[in-house]
Amino acid sequence: MNTSMAENLGHILVVDDDREIRDLLGRFLKKHGYRVTTVADGKEMQRALEGWNIDLVVLDLMLPGEDGLSLCRGLRAKSNIPIIMLTMISEETDRIIGLEMGADDYLPKPFSPRELLARMKAVLRRAQKTPNANSTARAKILSFAGWTLEIGRRSLKSPDGLLVDLSSAEFDLLVTLAEHPQKVLSRDQLLDLTHGRTEAAFDRSIDMQISRLRRKIETDHTQPELIKTVRGGGYTFAAVVTQDETIDT
């Protein structure tokens, strides 16, 4: 993998009162080519935002003093720096998040650094394209053919209600496909959309992901119903997808 590029991919501000998490994320993100500044609370966050050119804020929901939520709102009011919130799992916070937050994405703890990285890339990419987009966080749920794909939770339920275990890459791929139903996505597009990679080198890794994914979600992986192949074109999600926001009312 090409993680060793020390070029500047962006300056990330991590706001978390847990020192261990700060250190962990700091090391991890730096290893992946980001500049990182870590702070413990809202006051320091303010200072950092004024002193640096921050590209993305990773913000813990629970903070001493002013809590993450209001920080988030405040930040969003003044700028459109992308925000990723870290939350504890619970219905409660989920609802709060959906209703209140102006974050671009959120991640339930515990999360793998890898997941955070993926989200960050996605958010940064989105921000890149839409400099002034007013993205509202979505606890989006996609449903198709009885399946339930809960994006915020990164979970997938089968028509029988069983949780299906997808790897991170598999999940991202599935989400990407399901978000563009009926649309043929080339391998390159899929690579770009899931990994943010555009390296053009002919790459069959997507084929492998598709293959593995099909085994997990197609009733007969030799005759896929959901993810269809378009010869010479790529792949396409063939099911009817309905989209719900968790918190709409």
Place this chain on the structure above:
Amino acid sequence: MNTSMAENLGHILVVDDDREIRDLLGRFLKKHGYRVTTVADGKEMQRALEGWNIDLVVLDLMLPGEDGLSLCRGLRAKSNIPIIMLTMISEETDRIIGLEMGADDYLPKPFSPRELLARMKAVLRRAQKTPNANSTARAKILSFAGWTLEIGRRSLKSPDGLLVDLSSAEFDLLVTLAEHPQKVLSRDQLLDLTHGRTEAAFDRSIDMQISRLRRKIETDHTQPELIKTVRGGGYTFAAVVTQDETIDT
């Protein structure tokens, strides 16, 4: 043949009655990595839209038969496939366009292909972000001699009700023939209609497709009943074809 077919950036449908323009755009866009289908009028446009997964339509304002403007409106009513209109320069059309048209962009003739490319990219990028609510996929069904050809599903049932497995190219060819019953279609026409290819070079690949197709659907392929050869002319579909439309689910 298709040596440097790069990635698939999308499937473009070019609707223009001027063959020269069709050819030009076809070659140009393909060279730039797009799949291209070219048709001459609204009727063919319809078929292409139903048979393919079109990502963008390039539509000439002036067309024989139903004119581009109403086609555009009709298309917009049913789907949200992006549309780029080609127009003659004139205040008149400019105003009409602004008022009437549901197109995503328009381009006054004469234009440079390069310019079109830029517009296309912009429109596609915009469309990509707004996931479709379209896919009112109607499934056209053609019946002949007991056979059932379901276009939306790309499936073919024999008179015994058995599913017959056709390759992609075979299917397209059969659809094209069945949609012009009694009409003699030259090899060039077939090439154009099925592949959107206009490269007229003498090509016997159609012969091969026909041969393979006959083996699958004729009871005796040495004495074809459905697909007849017209010496010096091409091929013709000799059966009576009835057409049904159903709403797909």
Place this chain on the structure above:
DNA sequence: TGGTGGCGGTTACAAGCCGTTACAATATTT
């Protein structure tokens, strides 16, 4: 009547694409 050349059917083959297995290289967890 036998030759000739265009045309179409078919076989054989080459090239490309895709699914998959096996495995190597990392990452992550314990």
Place this chain on the structure above:
DNA sequence: AAATATTGTAACGGCTTGTAACCGCCACCA
């Protein structure tokens, strides 16, 4: 550090599709 899981690479095999080549058919003609 060992055990596990994830992810990319290589490579085999099957299927699709286009090309070349051979062959027979037909029309035409001297």
